[in-house]
Every structure is written in C-alpha cells, then in structure tokens.
Amino acid sequence: MSGLERSVAQWRAYVSRRRMFHAVDVDELEDHLRGRIDDLVTSGLDEDEAFLIAVRRMGAIDELSREFAREHSERLWKQLVLPADEPVRARALTSALACGVGAGLALKVLIEAAPDLAPRLATGVVLPFLALYFAVTRTVSARALTAAALGLVVLAVPLAWYPEGDSTGVLMVLHAPVVVWFGICLVYQGSRMDAVRFTGELAVYYFMLAVGGGGLTVLTAASFDLIGRDAEPFITSWLLPCCAAGAVVVAAWLVEAKQSVVENFLPVLARVFTPLVCLMLAAVLVAFSSSPDVIAIDRDLLVLMAAILLLVLGAYLYALSAREPLAPVGLFDRLQLALLTLAIAVDVVVLVAMVVRIAEFGSSPNKVAALGLNLIIVTNLVRSLWLSTGFVRGTRPFADVERWQTAYLPVYLAWAAFVCIGFPPMFDFA
Amino acid sequence: MHLDKDLVAASATTLVLGILHDADSYGYAILKRVTELSGGEIAWTDGMLYPLLHRLERLGHVQSYWQTSEQGRRRKHYSLTPEGAAVLQERRTQWQTVDRALNRLWTAPGIA
Numbered sequence A: 001m002s003g004l005e006r007s008v009a010q011w012r013a014y015v016s017r018r019r020m021f022h023a024v025d026v027d028e029l030e031d032h033l034r035g036r037i038d039d040l041v042t043s044g045l046d047e048d049e050a051f052l053i054a055v056r057r058m059g060a061i062d063e064l065s066r067e068f069a070r071e072h073s074e075r076l077w078k079q080l081v082l083p084a085d086e087p088v089r090a091r092a093l094t095s096a097l098a099c100g101v102g103a104g105l106a107l108k109v110l111i112e113a114a115p116d117l118a119p120r121l122a123t124g125v126v127l128p129f130l131a132l133y134f135a136v137t138r139t140v141s142a143r144a145l146t147a148a149a150l151g152l153v154v155l156a157v158p159l160a161w162y163p164e165g166d167s168t169g170v171l172m173v174l175h176a177p178v179v180v181w182f183g184i185c186l187v188y189q190g191s192r193m194d195a196v197r198f199t200g201e202l203a204v205y206y207f208m209l210a211v212g213g214g215g216l217t218v219l220t221a222a223s224f225d226l227i228g229r230d231a232e233p234f235i236t237s238w239l240l241p242c243c244a245a246g247a248v249v250v251a252a253w254l255v256e257a258k259q260s261v262v263e264n265f266l267p268v269l270a271r272v273f274t275p276l277v278c279l280m281l282a283a284v285l286v287a288f289s290s291s292p293d294v295i296a297i298d299r300d301l302l303v304l305m306a307a308i309l310l311l312v313l314g315a316y317l318y319a320l321s322a323r324e325p326l327a328p329v330g331l332f333d334r335l336q337l338a339l340l341t342l343a344i345a346v347d348v349v350v351l352v353a354m355v356v357r358i359a360e361f362g363s364s365p366n367k368v369a370a371l372g373l374n375l376i377i378v379t380n381l382v383r384s385l386w387l388s389t390g391f392v393r394g395t396r397p398f399a400d401v402e403r404w405q406t407a408y409l410p411v412y413l414a415w416a417a418f419v420c421i422g423f424p425p426m427f428d429f430a
Numbered sequence B: 001m002h003l004d005k006d007l008v009a010a011s012a013t014t015l016v017l018g019i020l021h022d023a024d025s026y027g028y029a030i031l032k033r034v035t036e037l038s039g040g041e042i043a044w045t046d047g048m049l050y051p052l053l054h055r056l057e058r059l060g061h062v063q064s065y066w067q068t069s070e071q072g073r074r075r076k077h078y079s080l081t082p083e084g085a086a087v088l089q090e091r092r093t094q095w096q097t098v099d100r101a102l103n104r105l106w107t108a109p110g111i112a
Helices: A002-016 A023-042 A048-058 A063-070 A073-080 A088-112 A116-136 A140-161 A164-186 A192-228 A234-259 A258-292 A292-297 A297-322 A331-361 A365-393 A396-420 B006-024 B028-038 B046-059 B082-107
Strands: B060-067 B074-080
Touching: A002 A048, A002 B060, A023 A048, A023 B028, A048 A258, A048 B046, A063 B046, A073 B006, A088 A116, A088 A234, A116 A140, A116 A164, A116 A234, A116 B046, A116 B082, A140 A164, A140 A234, A140 A292, A164 A192, A164 A365, A164 A396, A192 A234, A192 A297, A192 A396, A258 A292, A258 A331, A258 A396, A297 A331, A297 A365, A297 B046, A331 A365, A365 A396, B006 B028, B006 B074, B006 B082, B028 B046, B046 B060, B046 B074, B074 B082
Parallel strands: none
Antiparallel strands: B060 B074
16 A cells, blocks of 8 residues: 555544544545645645645544534434434433433332341442343343343342441442442443443443532522421432432443543543542652551551552553554553552552551451452552553553453452452451 | 635635536535636635535535546535526525625725
C-alpha cells in the first residue's frame, strides 16, 4: 500500500468512527478527498502535501459531524445508543425500570423481614434483578445463568446461617458483594475485559445517580421540613433502600444506552486522576516515613490504606480496559508505571506494618483479611509493573499486560469467597 | 475577499441548484464550479457542502444516484428535480430583485 493509500485509509477509519456518518457518507467524502488530492497533485504538489491540504480543506471533522447531525437528526440516537434495533432499545428501558422496581422492593422486603441479615444479603437480593435484566434484554446462555444462580445459593446459605460475629460478620458484609458481582459478570457475557469496563462504567454512573438523587432528597426533605412535615421516616425506610437498589439496574441500562458518553468521558477521568492519585500516594508515603509508629498502631489506617490500594487497582484496571490496544506508548503509560511503583511502595509499608502487628498482638480475622488482600494486591501490582515496563520499553505487546489482569481476576473471587465462607468457622464466628 | 457567513449560507442553495440546473454533477465538481463562477471569491469549507446536498435531497429538490467514476471510484451524483427547478426559479427571481435594488442603490447619487 502506498503512503497516500495508507493516509486515506487512516483518514477514512478516523471519520468512520463518528457514528453520525454512514458508510455511504464516508464514501462520498472520500471521493471528494481523492478528487481534491488528484487536482493538487496535477498542479504539482507531492502526494503527502496534497493529502494534508485536502484534509484541511475538508474542514474539522467534529464540526462536520455536528452539521451532519443537524441535517440527519434521525441519526442523533446513534450518538446515544449503541446496540440492536428500535424495539429492542425501547424494551431495554422498560425492562430496566421494571427490574429496578423489583430490586428496590426486594431490598425493602428483606429489610422488613430480616433486618439483622439485611446488610449481608443485600447484594444477593438486589443483583439477581440485574441478572434478570440481562436475561430479558439480551441472549444469556442457560449455562451462565445456572452457574450464577448456583453460586448465589452456595454463598447465601452461609450468609444466612452463620451466627452474627463482630468481626467475621463485617467481613462477610464487605466480601459478599464481590462474590455476587462475579456472578453478574458471568451473566454479562462479555470478555473479562468487557466485564471490567462495564464494572467501572457502572460504578461511575451509580455514583452520579447517587449524588444527584442524594441532593434531590435533601432538598425535598428540607421543603417538607418548612411546612412542618417530617419526611425522614419515609425517606430512610422507603426511598433510600428502594432507590439505592433500583439505581443499580438503571445505571447498568445507562452504561449500555449512553455508551459513547461514558466512552468519551471515563478515559478523560482516568487521565485526570492518575497524576492526582500519584501525588496522593507520594504524600502518603512521605507522611508514613516521617511518623512510622503511627502505622504500627492504627488499625483503621491499615484498613483505609487497603481501600485506597483497591481503588488504585480499580482505576488502573479500568484505564487498561479502556486503552486502545494498538495505540503507541505515550506519556500516560509512563505515568501508570509511576502509579504502580508508588502503589507498590505504599503497599509494602502497609504489609510490613501488618506483619509487625500480627507478630505482636496475634492474628484476628480483620488482620488476616487485610493481610491476605494486601498480599493479593501487591502480587498483582508487582507483576503488572514488570509487564507494563516491558510494554513501555517496547519489548512486550500490550496484550500481555491485559492478559495478566484478566487471568488474575479469579484470585479476587476466590479470596472473597473464602473470607465469606471459610473465615467465620476458622475464627469461631468471632 | 471574505464573504460574510450569512451571505454564504443564503446564496449556497441557489448556487447549488443553479449548477445542477445546467447538468447533473457530484460534490467535488459542484465545489469547483462555485470557485470558478466566483473567480475564487466564494470558498466553502469543502465538507460543509454535503450536509447541504443531503438537505436538498431530503426536501426533494435534488435526487441522487451512484455511479463509478473514470478512476473507478464510487461517486454520488445529484440531479435537479422538477420541484428543485421550481425552487430555483423562485430563488432566481428573489435574488434578481435584491440585485436590482442594490444596483439602483449603488448607482444612486451620493454613494461611491
């Protein structure tokens, strides 16, 4: 392929990515572009120059896309909705709303019927409605559904039967959602990387819904307050549980329906926050080294650090899933190396502190759970750093980095399941 | 000379319909003809011609068909419809009215 052909092919691919242009429009524009190039070459320019000028004269593709949008307003939905055809999309919204209402009511029933067990079982009750939503709106294999349902039952039995232990109970509340979420990913039926993306995007949409809904609720409560009515009982006992549960399904619908919005938006977030997280980790590291005795004492700090590392890992994982695999190595990839290095440094500090604590005060369910999680994270981070360094140096394809992450995912599942099912009897339901 | 944006927008439809009145044509050729007619004074951003052509097609003023060019490329041609011809006639009268009025203004004593 000649240089010009390659350039035109690249241009075509670039234009084709805008969903506002149909293939025939791109054909038409390409014919125009080539016509212009031919004339410029005839007038004595070389092909590269001619191509550049022709592209420039064509105008900014963003602007052109907007102009096309104005003319072809019937295509505007393409900006918003990715898959399938008309009736399927209409059904998706109805199904999402129905499943959302179901999830909300199910959680409400659970809270009324078994208030003590509600925190442990909440995700197990809510998320099946998300699975139901998937099953209704797309083809889900019976095998995946059965496997997910079976897993849920296996998990639900200890969750419901184990006695309430102070530590192990809390650990179960924290780890059960992870296990149930893996079931959802099974029903989701994309590749593992797709599931990671879906998870990240759903988390962002859920957060936005939560913030917006929270603000609205506060305003409503304040207005009721003014007229001397107390809306709080209704809000806490009905509105909050029902909406918190329903929003999960609605967020899942949004991820699919407004795909291109989140597609454009999240990589930007990742780019903005990666340097900020680097700064935060560096600050934490400096703070630790200036007062080493603090981390040896404060257990909450260790738990907090585990949470931060988990967040870092999540952000890193999402950034990977959103990366164009063939794009060349850039500044952002190097920044991620810095992020990984800092995260490992922080994690090592935390690990050392934890081992010291366990040696000094003996083990407890919390400490072992935190230690296990940190070991799992640090293993992943070290290997990721190794592979990513290879990728940035150009000695490894990006696929290696990706493959490692997806291969590692089951480790989290196994650990979370173990903490839920194995820990309570191991520690006498402490 | 840089033509005012509104004026370009107002004249573009008439120019395109007028060019297609002479003979069927395709995007790039229409654009070249516009440049030629205006002595290079009217220059559009190339791409912007296509939303306009598509609008005219939607309104039924022009029709399109695909042909293969001498270079073997698929090319979309446009032709004027009877409705388009009627619109052109109307536009032509309008522009002539404006043109006449302006001409009288320019030749009136006190200007230029």
